[in-house]
Amino acid sequence: MELVTIDEVRAAASRIEGRTLRTPLLEPEPLSAEFASRVLVKPENLQHTGSFKVRGALNTLLDWRDRGSLPEGVVTFSAGNHAAAVALAGEQLGVRTIVAMPTEPIASKVENVRRYGGEIVPTDDLAGTCAALAAEHGYPALYPFDMPEVIAGQGTVGLEICADGPEPGLVLVPVGGGGLLSGVAVAVRALAPRARIVGVEPETSNAMSLAVRAGEIVPVPDPAATIADGLTAPFAGRHTLAHVLALVDEVVEVPDRAIGEAWRGMVESTKLLVEPSAALGLAALRTGAVRPRPEGATVLVLSGGNTDLHRLAAQ
Amino acid sequence: MELVTIDEVRAAASRIEGRTLRTPLLEPEPLSAEFASRVLVKPENLQHTGSFKVRGALNTLLDWRDRGSLPEGVVTFSAGNHAAAVALAGEQLGVRTIVAMPTEPIASKVENVRRYGGEIVPTDDLAGTCAALAAEHGYPALYPFDMPEVIAGQGTVGLEICADGPEPGLVLVPVGGGGLLSGVAVAVRALAPRARIVGVEPETSNAMSLAVRAGEIVPVPDPAATIADGLTAPFAGRHTLAHVLALVDEVVEVPDRAIGEAWRGMVESTKLLVEPSAALGLAALRTGAVRPRPEGATVLVLSGGNTDLHRLAAQ
Numbered sequence: 348m349e350l351v352t353i354d355e356v357r358a359a360a361s362r363i364e365g366r367t368l369r370t371p372l373l374e375p376e377p378l379s380a381e382f383a384s385r386v387l388v389k390p391e392n393l394q395h396t397g398s399f400k401v402r403g404a405l406n407t408l409l410d411w412r413d414r415g416s417l418p419e420g421v422v423t424f425s426a427g428n429h430a431a432a433v434a435l436a437g438e439q440l441g442v443r444t445i446v447a448m449p450t451e452p453i454a455s456k457v458e459n460v461r462r463y464g465g466e467i468v469p470t471d472d473l474a475g476t477c478a479a480l481a482a483e484h485g486y487p488a489l490y491p492f493d494m495p496e497v498i499a500g501q502g503t504v505g506l507e508i509c510a511d512g513p514e515p516g517l518v519l520v521p522v523g524g525g526g527l528l529s530g531v532a533v534a535v536r537a538l539a540p541r542a543r544i545v546g547v548e549p550e551t552s553n554a555m556s557l558a559v560r561a562g563e564i565v566p567v568p569d570p571a572a573t574i575a576d577g578l579t580a581p582f583a584g585r586h587t588l589a590h591v592l593a594l595v596d597e598v599v600e601v602p603d604r605a606i607g608e609a610w611r612g613m614v615e616s617t618k619l620l621v622e623p624s625a626a627l628g629l630a631a632l633r634t635g636a637v638r639p640r641p642e643g644a645t646v647l648v649l650s651g652g653n654t655d656l657h658r659l660a661a662q
Numbered sequence: 663m664e665l666v667t668i669d670e671v672r673a674a675a676s677r678i679e680g681r682t683l684r685t686p687l688l689e690p691e692p693l694s695a696e697f698a699s700r701v702l703v704k705p706e707n708l709q710h711t712g713s714f715k716v717r718g719a720l721n722t723l724l725d726w727r728d729r730g731s732l733p734e735g736v737v738t739f740s741a742g743n744h745a746a747a748v749a750l751a752g753e754q755l756g757v758r759t760i761v762a763m764p765t766e767p768i769a770s771k772v773e774n775v776r777r778y779g780g781e782i783v784p785t786d787d788l789a790g791t792c793a794a795l796a797a798e799h800g801y802p803a804l805y806p807f808d809m810p811e812v813i814a815g816q817g818t819v820g821l822e823i824c825a826d827g828p829e830p831g832l833v834l835v836p837v838g839g840g841g842l843l844s845g846v847a848v849a850v851r852a853l854a855p856r857a858r859i860v861g862v863e864p865e866t867s868n869a870m871s872l873a874v875r876a877g878e879i880v881p882v883p884d885p886a887a888t889i890a891d892g893l894t895a896p897f898a899g900r901h902t903l904a905h906v907l908a909l910v911d912e913v914v915e916v917p918d919r920a921i922g923e924a925w926r927g928m929v930e931s932t933k934l935l936v937e938p939s940a941a942l943g944l945a946a947l948r949t950g951a952v953r954p955r956p957e958g959a960t961v962l963v964l965s966g967g968n969t970d971l972h973r974l975a976a977q
Contacts, residue, residue, distance in 0.1 A: 371686040376710050392933040395691050455930070611971070615770070618707040618935045618967035652933035656926070660975035 348589040351495050353537035356502035356530065359406040363500065366405050368394050372512040377616040382632060384639040387512055389504060392621045392652025396459060399504055399527060399650055400432035406500030407489055408436045419443060420486040424473035426579050427456025428651050429491040434465030445484065447476035453576055456653050474581065492526030493584025501527045505534025508646050515542040516643020519628030521650050522546040522555045522598060524580035525587030531648065532594035545637050546591065546598040547627040549573035549606060555591060555598050558583040574603050577624035577651055599637055601630040609633055611662040625649040663904040666810050668852035671817035671845065674721040678815065681720050683709050687827040692931040697947060699954040702827055704819060707936045707967025711774060714819055714842055714965055715747035721815030722804055723751045734758060735801040739788035741894050742771025743966050744806040749780030760799065762791035768891055771968050789896065807841030808899025816842045820849025823961050830857040831958020834943030836965050837861040837870045837913060839895035840902030846963065847909035860952050861906065861913040862942040864888035864921060870906060870913050873898040889918050892939035892966055914952055916945040924948055926977040940964040
């Protein structure tokens with residue numbers, strides 16, 4: 348399978364410039380102190396819609412528009428962040444968005460989708476309902492991770508990390524379906540070849556680890572079991588698995604208890620409101636699943652910030 | 663009384679460079695949408711120690727060091743943020759820090775002071791205890807707001823706002839004793855002369871409004887009554903009152919209920935963990951006490967982020 352190239356990531360960056368934020372690369376003092384090493388964060392919780400997902404969604408619709416194939420509407424499935432991203436992109440380009448979402452979603456994620464005019468169809472079968480909606484309306488799917496255009500868009504996170512910060516020695520990326528990890532890996536492998544690129548996923552929602560071990564896509568029994576509600580992909584993608592096998596050094600798993608503790612710790616140490624999914628990198632460092640490298644900075648990608656304060660305070 | 667000059671603010675910026683963060687100027691989409699106007703935030707919650715206070719504390723000790731008068735120790739009083747700032751500055755320059763703090767402080771603020779080796783003396787009489795500690799130890803006081811060196815240091819916030827963002831039309835600054843407002847006013851008045859500069863304080867802790875109305879310093883009956891625990895100065899300062907009278911367009915007051923709602927709203931809209939004091943500007947906009955101007959961006963200074971998540975979730 349052909350991988351996304353660094354040139355495609357650069358083209359995505361040009362397409363989405365001005366429609367997305369170039370989020371700052373921050374170096375919170377307590378994290379560097381904790382690990383006696385430079386630790387930086389890429390706070391995509393500050394991104395429009397509160398997550399990195401706008402990058403891939405906008406790149407896909409803009410790419411389609413540039414090719415003259417912009418549809419009247421699109422369908423997708425999502426725990427919430429990709430849905431809001433597609434809704435925003437659709438609103439900007441005049442494309443209707445219909446999205447299959449879990450029946451028990453995070454309240455702030457539902458509001459976020461509606462804010463941009465997205466239409467929500469609650470379901471317990473995300474992928475099946477998405478396929479049915481596509482057939483019913485005759486709209487194409489804008490999948491949450493397994494499309495080259497989406498991977499190229501998410502890769503702009505890696506482009507900015509390499510351009511704006513010190514040379515990275517270790518880049519930690521939370522993994523749901525693997526779109527962010529794949530895109531970041533394309534950029535970091537090309538621009539900082541000595542950096543170690545590690546994906547981190549919840550033990551209880553480990554689609555990518557299962558796929559890497561099996562060498563093929565394996566469904567996850569109960570992906571929604573994790574506290575990291577943004578990382579509940581029911582399976583890895585064909586494209587994302589190929590990128591991970593070719594470009595990523597390692598995918599590690601962390602227990603939910605460590606994710607919850609790291610979530611609170613991340614908010615307290617960075618003063619950034621993030622969702623649990625954004626704490627996976629810190630959980631991996633704190634459990635010792637991954638260690639900072641002697642050379643180069645450690646960069647944690649904070650994937651998003653759409654969460655409920657009560658859940659956070661209860662950690 | 664002589665006012666701090668823009669050159670003194672520039673000198674402070676040179677002194678503290680590399681020891682403080684140049685916090686980014688962010689433009690959260692939900693705020694600009696809410697007020698149909700460009701609204702930017704200066705997130706000093708991301709600053710070292712979690713508040714702007716390091717700027718003034720570091721500038722003071724560095725200025726003293728440059729003049730050859732660095733003391734062995736300093737005393738101060740603070741609700742917590744200035745205490746942590748002095749402790750950090752003292753730790754960096756080898757100066758002992760003893761601080762009078764309220765008997766019922768915010769837990770995270772106490773931890774923050776201890777992290778940098780500050781010694782805490784709990785008291786209900788902040789200023790009196792500070793004076794007694796100075797006499798006992800023979801150390802000078804590094805006051806939380808009413809010193810030209812402190813005002814010049816806090817003014818670097820205004821310098822960065824003018825250098826990094828679009829031309830400001832309205833700058834909103836939370837007011838405790840008025841050090842941040844005074845310093846920001848020096849910089850913004852010099853660099854963006856058309857901008858309106860407005861201080862915002864809690865109705866129940868309104869030292870500056872009382873002083874402005876009376877033309878002299880008036881003690882506040884119960885400053886600790888407000889939810890905005892960082893803005894509980896028992897009186898305005900002589901220096902800060904002079905700066906406000908000369909340079910500030912207006913000081914407005916907002917009720918605590920509006921502060922609490924704006925606090926939660928600020929966190930949700932910006933995805934930044936801030937303390938209630940940082941929400942005063944948003945409270946002023948939401949209550950209509952201040953309106954964005956037709957020309958120029960509105961800039962909200964977010965003073966700090968040291969807070970307890972349970973208090974936030976309970977709003």
